[in-house]
Amino acid sequence: MPLNIKKSDFVKSASKPSQYPPTSHPEFFFAGKSNSGKSSMLNAICNRKKLAITSKTPGRTQLINFFLINDCISFVDIPGYGYANTSKKVSNAWNDMILNYLASNRNIVSMFMAVDIRRGIEELDTKMINLTSSYNIDINIIITKADKVSKAKKFEMKRKIENELLNYKNVKNINIFSSKSGEGVRDILEIIEKISL
Template sequence: MDVKQTEFIKSAVKPRDFPPATLPEVAFVGRSNVGKSSLINVLANRKALVRTSSTPGRTQLINFFNVNGLLTLVDLPGYGYAKAPPEVRKQWGPMIETYLAKRENLKAVVLILDIRRIPSDGDLQMLRWLENYNIPPILVLTKCDKLSKVERARQTGLIAAAIQRDKGMMLLFSALSRDGRDQVWQEIVRLLEVQA
């Protein structure tokens, strides 16, 4: 995807506040501190479209971004961050599930997993929701630059087994080297059926 223009549309919590469902959407979700903001920034060719933070749990709203006037990237709150205030943590699950269940123009979800970690209960719950609502997942393993090729292959196999998916479904990504950017875009374009 040749990204010429990306702009922030709005933040929202409830469906009534979402922008009009006119463009196909792809949402991004993952455990807090998994590299979600960095992935979105690399895909959008912008350094700070989405604010990155060393403090997990920063995204607490659903954020919508227009790309080339063709599609919408949706940044969902990270899950599993224990130090977020309890009332905020309580809202995350229902907010995310409501979006997944009710957003009719949602075509795919990029589920982001840290290649160095075995998927958490939150990751497995997210996969169950995606299956339940018939939303195709795009499985992206981030932070690949932190491992050797041999370790990458081993971890990819362990993660695939843990989530009961084929190893070939995993897209490896590094925000540092930008490796994997084109493959992630190819999958998004394929599932959203938009012009690259």
């Protein structure tokens, strides 16, 4: 059974742990390269248009945003990495923000990592997978923007990523997704239901 999201609320934005909303609910976070479709994914699975702010301009999500789902699950939209024009200062701030988040003793159960179907897994994605694995958090790779390529290309990319990540034991699922067509929404809701039961 997929999770039925009846209620989704924005809780708050934060840059450091002292600002995080205290909660012990199972927490899922959405990570990935800048502009890979994280915020759109969050909106699609909540069936909301503007819960998380999305944008054509990469680097739109700059703080950690906390959402409360059905009053019992926590979703977290984190800023993307790998934005081409990032200064050293901004990229250090990003590192601190994410490391603090991962080390913050919250009930983080799983990461959804958005990977643009036209790009595949890049160096920074691998770094993020390694970092998340080091905290022993489960990883779900969500291949986003599937509506932008042919059916053949979709499955080719899925196979490629499956092969590349064969030895990463924290990677539990690799799914094709499009927030535009709704493909794969149900798969994500099923993953969440299974984990948060």
